Amino acid sequence: QKEVEQNSGPLSVPEGAIASLNCTYSDRGSQSFFWYRQYSGKSPELIMSIYSNGDKEDGRFTAQLNKASQYVSLLIRDSQPSDSATYLCAVKSGGSYIPTFGRGTSLIVHP
Amino acid sequence: KAGVTQTPRYLIKTRGQQVTLSCSPISGHRSVSWYQQTPGQGLQFLFEYFSETQRNKGNFPGRFSGRQFSNSRSEMNVSTLELGDSALYLCASSRDSDNQPQHFGDGTRLSIL
Numbered sequence: 001q002k003e004v005e006q007n008s009g010p011l012s013v014p015e016g017a018i019a020s021l022n023c024t025y026s027d028r029g030s031q032s033f034f035w036y037r038q039y040s041g042k043s044p045e046l047i048m049s050i051y052s053n054g055d056k057e058d059g060r061f062t063a064q065l066n067k068a069s070q071y072v073s074l075l076i077r078d079s080q081p082s083d084s085a086t087y088l089c090a091v092k093s094g095g096s097y098i099p100t101f102g103r104g105t106s107l108i109v110h111p
Numbered sequence: 112k113a114g115v116t117q118t119p120r121y122l123i124k125t126r127g128q129q130v131t132l133s134c135s136p137i138s139g140h141r142s143v144s145w146y147q148q149t150p151g152q153g154l155q156f157l158f159e160y161f162s163e164t165q166r167n168k169g170n171f172p173g174r175f176s177g178r179q180f181s182n183s184r185s186e187m188n189v190s191t192l193e194l195g196d197s198a199l200y201l202c203a204s205s206r207d208s209d210n211q212p213q214h215f216g217d218g219t220r221l222s223i224l
Contacts, residue, residue, distance in 0.1 A: 032210040043201055043215040044154075051210060088154070095209050097142055098167050103153040 002027045004091050006102035013109055019076040021105050023089030026070070032092035033065055033072045034099065039085045048074065079109045113138065115216035117202050123222045129190040132219045136183050136204030142166075143185040144213060145177060146201040154201070160185050161207060189221075197223045 003026040013019045021035075032051055036044035050056045050063040050072065062075040072091075076083055086106050090099035116135040124130050136143050144167075145157040156169035160179035177187040183204075189196055199220050203213035 032212075034212045036215075043199075043218045046212050046214060049212050090212075092209060097161070097205070097207070097209055098144060098156060098159055099213065101154045 002030075002091070002093065002100045004089055004100045004102040006087075006089055006105045008103060009106040010108050011105055013079050013107070015079060015081060015109055015111050017079050017109075019079045019083065019107055019109065021074040021076075021087050021089075021107065022071060023073065023091075023102055024071045025089075025091045025100070027091070027093050027100075028067075028070065029093045030067075030070075030091045031094045032099070033063070034090040034092075035061075035063060035072075035074045036088040036090060037083075037085045038088060038104065044088055076107075079107075081109050081111055083107060084109050115202055115204050115214055117200075117216035117219050119219060120217065121220050121222075123224060124192050125224050126192055126194060128192050129188065130192060130221060132187045132189075132200055132202075132221075134185045134187070134202030134204075134216060136185070136202075137214055139206065140204035140214070141183050141207050142205045143179060143183060144203045144205075145185070145187050146203065147171075148199045148201055148218075149197075157187070192223050194223050197221060 035048040038044045048063040064073045086104040088104045089102040092099045144159040159167040179185045202216045205213045
């Protein structure tokens with residue numbers, strides 16, 4: 001059973017701070033990792049993909065992957081109230097066409 | 112480039128009825144997956160279609176079925192609706208590769224009275 005674990009939160013951070021969202025996974029054969037943002041009542045929106053160990057930056061977002069420790073994280077710098085949403089971590093194993101999703105972490109950015 | 116299109120956006124049905132939801136994937140995407148999302152259960156995988164064939168299946172009863180057409184458009188059908196089927200149904204498409212992400216449509220919100 002492949003599992004992807006996320007702290008459900010809510011994670012509350014002040015505006016302008018760095019929000020750190022974490023995700024751990026059970027399958028050592030996992031090769032592709034994705035972060036989605038989902039606003040309340042809306043569908044998930046892809047914000048980051050990462051495939052290699054290390055950091056990947058895109059604007060205010062940085063994804064970090066550590067395959068040896070089986071975790072992937074998402075950092076949001078200069079957090080804004082508009083970043084308040086649920087963030088879903090998704091993991092794909094090699095040869096699998098279907099990702100396994102975590103249940104998401106709720107992020108609240110307060111002014 | 113147009114995104115994933117799902118119709119209808121909202122549906123209200125009563126118990127025992129059946130419903131058909133439609134999904135048009137992003138152009139060039141041949142894999143189409145369906146998910147059910149409820150507040151308590153998160154994203155639950157229903158099934159995935161590729162080349163008009165169901166390639167992967169989640170753990171849902173046979174009342175939930177789907178199909179894919181030659182143009183990659185997909186439909187999902189739920190028969191004998193139950194109150195517990197009230198949920199947001201999401202369609203996601205992707206290129207056919209094991210390292211490509213899925214892209215979601217806006218979903219169909221189904222309410223069962």
